[in-house]
Amino acid sequence: MHKLVLCRALHPDAMALIAARDDITLTVLTDAFRGPPMQKELAASIGDADGIMVGLEKIDAALLQTAAKLRVISRFGVGYDLIDIPACTARRVLVGVVNGANDQSVAEHTMMLMLAVARRTIEMDASVRAGTWMKQEGRRMRELAGRSVLLVGYGRIGTRVAKLCAAFGMQVMVNDPAFPTPRIAADGHVPAPDLMAAVPEADVISLHCPMSAETHQMVNADFLAKMKPSAWLINTARGGLVDEAALIQALSLGTIEAAGLDVLVQEPPAPDNPLFQMGNVVLAPHNAAAAWECYRKMSMRAARNLLDTIDGTIDPGYTVNPEVLGRNATWRD
Secondary structure, three states, X not given: OEEEXXXXXXXXXXXXXHXXXXXXXXXXXOOOOOOOOOHHHHHHHOOOOOEEEEOOOOEOHHHHHOOOOOOEEEEOOOOOOOEOHHHHHHOXXXXXXXXXXXXXXXXXXXXXXXXXXXXXXXXXXXXXXXXXXXXXXXXXXXXXXXXXXXXXXOOHHHHHHHHHHHHOOOEEEEEOOOOOHHHHHHOOOEEOXXXXXXXXXXXXXXXXXXXXXXXXXXXXXXXXXXXXXXXXXXXXXXXXXXXXXXHHHHXXXXXXXXXXXOOOOOOOOOOOOHHHHOOOEEEOOOOOOOOHHHHHHHHHXXXXXXXXXXXXXXXXXXXXXXXXXXXXXXXXX
């Protein structure tokens, strides 16, 4: 028998996929769809687990040392900055992600934030509910068409956002060292290999890069100072990409006009976070991938990463450290 531990319940179809196996014993730490990390509960359950599914729980070397049988960690998402990958590799623990499952949902969410900022949707909704009908004061509403957007990151999500922005009539600039200039140009976008040179040209900057030592707080006071006073910052990637204190100051002083944020440095945020009091900020609770359709796709992939590892059929394309599989890794169609 193989023991699997899920930090939270998956979509019913994915739960049924696991339940159909007679060689699996399953522990689910919470039935909540979303919520704070189940860090303590995971630490208490990981000891005899063969595989675990995590969300925003932190996996470090100390935790791994308590899990002698662990073979696979399935991340419910594509980011893995909370997982110590070298430590996992050293202990021959495979780390799987749900590549391709959340691209569309996050791209749509990015456009939602962009539109909400452009049309002051949250402020106008509050105005109507308060009986004032149309709020007159404050910044002007804007159209997306004709505005330039700088996408920082051109992976699975960034490429989808680029297409959506182009469909809205925006000029798309792309910065991503992993993609050669000819590829970006061939896609019909403007290559921006020098990020800081492109920042002053953008009306909107949208972040779609992974969190790493190089990208931590890449959007700092200097970065924000180079942005247009009329520019907006959109972040559906990771809160740590932004120096939040510098962003709050920039929004307060009018260094930039507005921001749409799905992610924050501290999640859930402290009740006194100054962003809560800012009318030029649209906030979401890190739920860009929470659409029901996306939830199912992510759940199925997360479950399959666990089961396929046990069966020896995991596709290395869904793994972060495929070297754990060795030279004879099996590929699936």
